[in-house]
Every structure is written in structure tokens, then in C-alpha cells.
Amino acid sequence: MTSFRPAPAWLADAVFYQIYPQSFADSDGDGIGDFNGITEHLDHLSWLGVNTVWINPCFVSPFRDAGYDIADYLTIAPRYGTDDDLAKLVDEAGRRGIRVLLDLVAGHTSDAHPWFTAAAHDPDDHRYIWAPEGRPAGFVESPGPRPGSYLPNFFAFQPALNFGYARPDPAEPWRQPVDAEGPRANRRALRTIMDHWLRLGVAGFRVDMASSLVKDDPEKSETAGIWRELRHWLDGAHPEVVLLSEWGDPEVAVPAGFHTDFFLHFGGPSNGLALRSLWSNRSGTVDEAWDPLDCFFDAEGKGSPLPFVEAWQRASTALGSSGFISLPTANHDFSRLNCGPRTAEQLPAAFVFQLTWPTLPAVYYGDEIGMRYIPDLPDREGSVLGPRYNRAGSRTPMQWDDTKNAGFSTSDEPYLPVDPSPDRPTVAAQRADETSLLHLVRRLVALRTGTPELGPGGSVEVLNSGYPFVYLRGGRYLVVVNPQRNAASCPYGATHATRPLETTGVRIADGTITASGFGYGVFDLGR
Numbered sequence: 024m025t026s027f028r029p030a031p032a033w034l035a036d037a038v039f040y041q042i043y044p045q046s047f048a049d050s051d052g053d054g055i056g057d058f059n060g061i062t063e064h065l066d067h068l069s070w071l072g073v074n075t076v077w078i079n080p081c082f083v084s085p086f087r088d089a090g091y092d093i094a095d096y097l098t099i100a101p102r103y104g105t106d107d108d109l110a111k112l113v114d115e116a117g118r119r120g121i122r123v124l125l126d127l128v129a130g131h132t133s134d135a136h137p138w139f140t141a142a143a144h145d146p147d148d149h150r151y152i153w154a155p156e157g158r159p160a161g162f163v164e165s166p167g168p169r170p171g172s173y174l175p176n177f178f179a180f181q182p183a184l185n186f187g188y189a190r191p192d193p194a195e196p197w198r199q200p201v202d203a204e205g206p207r208a209n210r211r212a213l214r215t216i217m218d219h220w221l222r223l224g225v226a227g228f229r230v231d232m233a234s235s236l237v238k239d240d241p242e243k244s245e246t247a248g249i250w251r252e253l254r255h256w257l258d259g260a261h262p263e264v265v266l267l268s269e270w271g272d273p274e275v276a277v278p279a280g281f282h283t284d285f286f287l288h289f290g291g292p293s294n295g296l297a298l299r300s301l302w303s304n305r306s307g308t309v310d311e312a313w314d315p316l317d318c319f320f321d322a323e324g325k326g327s328p329l330p331f332v333e334a335w336q337r338a339s340t341a342l343g344s345s346g347f348i349s350l351p352t353a354n355h356d357f358s359r360l361n362c363g364p365r366t367a368e369q370l371p372a373a374f375v376f377q378l379t380w381p382t383l384p385a386v387y388y389g390d391e392i393g394m395r396y397i398p399d400l401p402d403r404e405g406s407v408l409g410p411r412y413n414r415a416g417s418r419t420p421m422q423w424d425d426t427k428n429a430g431f432s433t434s435d436e437p438y439l440p441v442d443p444s445p446d447r448p449t450v451a452a453q454r455a456d457e458t459s460l461l462h463l464v465r466r467l468v469a470l471r472t473g474t475p476e477l478g479p480g481g482s483v484e485v486l487n488s489g490y491p492f493v494y495l496r497g498g499r500y501l502v503v504v505n506p507q508r509n510a511a512s513c514p515y516g517a518t519h520a521t522r523p524l525e526t527t528g529v530r531i532a533d534g535t536i537t538a539s540g541f542g543y544g545v546f547d548l549g550r
């Protein structure tokens with residue numbers, strides 16, 4: 024396999040921060056967040072210490088899937104501002120040492136994209152996957168004069184771009200080879216789109232459904248071939264930028280050319296259990312079919328960190344130093360940290376874990392103040408996928424302060440309702456309180472970025488894989504996490520002096536580590 028240029032040096036120290044632009048900060052009072060709103064809050068992100076922001080799709084779209092249905096890849100959606108506003112955001116962020124990644128929706132467009140309109144009129148157009156007649160399983164009837172049906176990628180209004188099939192079949196003419204004309208045009212288009220935004224100064228892309236490109240590709244080898252080609256091009260043309268995949272299987276995504284992959288909530292050999300065994304589910308309800316394992320971040324202490332540790336170990340060993348695993352607190356598709364059976368009291372331990380584990384951490388906006396997942400919201404821009412899968416609850420407006428709409432917007436109709444509870448957390452209140460979650464996250468981010476042993480390259484040795492979860496980073500930093508309500512203890516043989524760097528409720532004495540309920544600690548054992 025041809026090798027890639029090593030990841031740019033800045034990536035190993037990245038602490039990602041995800042901004043769902045609809046909900047972050049509305050500068051013009053229309054109820055929807057925008058670029059200038061983000062720019063106005065860059066000082067806050069800089070204070071927090073995060074250094075790489077990724078923004079969900081912000082391009083022209085009918086917004087039936089929150090912008091993941093793109094109608095023009097090269098034009099900013101007017102609701103967010105202009106090219107100049109984005110350039111200003113990137114520039115102002117850069118001055119503060121913050122890089123900006125955009126979202127590349129590579130596998131599908133909106134059915135309102137002119138490419139699709141053209142395809143729906145022309146039987147010789149192969150940008151999309153069309154069956155000339157009838158409706159094979161999973162296909163959607165043609166909306167235009169062109170007969171037959173097309174293959175969607177997610178919602179029916181998101182037709183899959185044609186990158187070909189790993190196993191072409193002339194008897195089923197829509198199963199084209201990956202080097203047919205349509206797939207070649209789409210590969211060129213990806214390069215054009217990336218190049219366009221990279222010229223504006225963005226530092227790379229989070230790539231949506233990165234594994235979805237080539238169809239019927241069980242080993243993902245053909246899909247990987249496309250990304251490898253793009254990575255080689257980037258290595259030469261834009262060596263300082265990174266690709267962060269929504270693939271959910273770093274062992275496959277990194278050799279395919281991604282610098283890092285979200286160790287996410289789906290995909291991979293365990294159907295996402297690896298991470299969900301720690302803290303995530305889809306809707307804030309415990310769905311036995313989806314989450315058959317008890318979560319380690321369960322206040323009643325029924326779970327175990329082992330499924331995560333083992334899956335992480337496998338992926339990490341496979342990767343070596345070829346790329347990174349990225350661990351998000353949550354995202355716009357899944358429940359927030361503060362959700363359902365979990366309680367706010369567990370959040371400090373959760374952040375201690377995330378920010379000291381050997382990964383590239385990604386903080387989902389608002390998780391750093393413990394914003395709640397709000398159940399049962401009505402659909403907004405395709406957020407409700409089923410009775411037990413409502414993404415709106417994780418997409419509510421950022422809570423800045425105690426003014427109208429928590430400081431998100433002056434509009435009477437914010438994008439989604441603001442958390443209605445009277446004691447909702449806000450940035451202003453937590454900045455004023457040094458004992459707050461926000462201050463803890465800030466100190467942990469600083470500790471993390473200032474301590475190479477805590478980064479993705481430092482070693483990890485698990486000393487106790489239960490409650491409390493105990494591990495040693497770089498042979499020097501001892502981490503203790505007890506996300507359950509009850510106290511827990513475990514034997515601890517070493518006799519080093521331990522200097523606490525960050526701790527609540529952890530005692531190390533007489534050969535035992537004792538952690539109070541929801542206790543946590545990071546200790547320096549010295550050299």
C-alpha cells in the first residue's frame with residue numbers, strides 16, 4: 024500500500040469543538056445562528072482552550088436534513104452569511120490559534136441540486152444511480168420525465184451520488200464500475216469542492232457518511248480507493264489540512280486515507296457498542312435492541328468499561344502511529360452527555376475520562392456546560408427519525424446567559440426551543456463560578472494540551488477496569504474515574520507520592536484507591 028504523508032503536527036494536539044451552526048449564536052435576530060454569531064464568541068472558545076472547530080454543513084440547501092441535503096456545494100447558505108463572513112470567521116479564529124473544518128457531504132446531494140434535476144431529465148446522465156426501469160429494493164421512483172428510479176443515501180430526498188459498485192453487473196446497468204464516466208465526474212467534483220473551500224483557509228473537513236461512496240463494497244476497498252486518491256492529492260496540494268471521517272471504524276478509515284476517524288456510535292464490528300457501552304444512546308431512552316449492554320456511565324454502576332477498552336485497544340493497535348481515533352462527547356445525531364438516565368453529577372467524571380484518554384477529543388457545543396438533551400421536541404429540518412430517535416433534543420440553542428432565549432437570539436421564534444427549565448446551565452453563570460463544569464473542562468483542556476503524555480501518543484495502562492476505572496498515562500499520570508452514585512475502591516500497589524492535579528472525592532492510601540460516588544482524579548506520580 025502506498026503510504027501517506029504523516030498527519031500535520033498540529034493534529035496530535037487537537038481538541039475539537041463541534042458547532043451546529045443553526046443553534047450556536049444568532050447575530051442578526053432571524054432565529055437561526057450564523058457565522059457572525061460564531062465569530063462573536065471566538066474569544067469564549069479561545070478561553071475554553073479548544074483549538075479546532077468543526078461546523079455542520081453551511082451550504083445552500085432546502086434544509087430538509089439540516090443542511091446535509093446540499094443544493095450548491097460552492098455557495099454559503101444565506102442564513103449563515105456570505106463567503107466574506109466565513110473568511111472573517113476563519114481569519115479571526117486563526118488569530119486565536121483556532122482552526123476551522125467544514126463538513127463535506129460526499130455521498131449524496133439534495134434532490135434540489137441542479138445535478139439531480141438534470142439527471143431526472145436525461146437517461147444518459149450518470150451522476151446518480153438510476154435503474155432505467157422498475158424499482159429495485161431501496162430505490163425511489165423517478166421524480167422527473169426520466170423513467171425508472173434512483174438510489175437514495177439517507178432520506179429519500181438525498182439521492183446517492185454515483186461512485187460505482189464494487190461488483191459491477193451488466194445485467195443490472197445501474198451497477199456501474201468505479202471508473203465509469205459518472206463516478207469519475209463525481210470524484211473530480213469532490214476535489215473541486217474541497218479545493219474551493221481550502222483556498223478560503225479552512226483546515227480540512229469532517230466527512231459525512233465517508234464509508235458510503237461505493238455501493239455493495241463489503242470490504243470497503245473500492246470506497247477506500249477513492250479516499251486514498253484524494254488523500255494523496257491533499258498530501259501534495261494542501262499538506263497542512265486534515266480529513267476527519269464519520270466512518271465509525273478507524274481501522275478501516277485511517278488506511279483509507281483519513282487522518283482521524285470518529286470512534287462513533289455506529290459501524291464497526293460491535294455496531295457501535297464500543298462507545299455506547301460508555302455513555303451514548305440515540306434518543307435518551309434506553310433501547311435494548313440498540314444498546315444491549317449497560318452503559319459504564321450508568322449512575323447505578325451496572326456497566327463496565329471493558330467493551331470500550333477492548334474495542335479501543337484493537338483499533339489503536341491496528342493504527343499504530345498511522346492516524347488517530349477521535350472520541351466525541353456527543354453530536355447532532357445522538358443524545359447529549361446530560362441525558363435520560365445519566366445525571367449531571369456524572370459529567371465531571373465523563374470529561375476527566377474523555378480528556379485524558381489517548382484520543383482526539385471532540386466536545387459537542389453545550390456539553391461543556393452540561394446542556395440537557397430535551398426529549399419529545401417536534402421535528403425540525405429532519406431531526407425526528409422515529410418515535411425513539413429524536414435528534415432535535417441535542418440541537419437546541421446554546422445557552423449563553425440569562426437574557427432572552429438564553430442569549431442565543433433576540434427572535435421570538437428561535438430555531439428550536441431553548442431548554443425551558445429554570446435552572447438551565449449557562450456559560451455566563453458557569454464562567455463566574457470556578458467550581459463549575461465549564462471551569463473544570465477548561466482546566467482539563469489546558470492540562471491535556473500542555474501534557475504530551477495525555478495526548479493520543481502517550482501510553483495507557485489500565486490498572487482497574489471496573490468501578491473505579493483507573494489507568495496510567497505515559498507512566499506518570501494516574502486517572503481515576505467513578506461515574507456511579509456509590510463509592511468504589513480498588514487495590515493500588517504503587518507507593519509513589521501522588522500530586523493531585525484535578526480531583527474530587529478520590530483518596531489514595533494504604534494500598535487502596537477509594538473514590539466517592541461520581542468522584543474523579545488526575546494525579547501526577549512524578550518521574
Ligand code: TEU
Nearest residue numbers: 088091092128177231232269289355356
Ligand atoms: O449521519 C449518518 C448516519 O448514518 C448516522 O449518524 C445516523 O444518524 C446513525 O447511524 C443512526 O442510524 C450523517 C449526519 O451526521 C446526519 O446528521 C445526516 O442526517 C446524515 O448523515 C445524512 O447526511
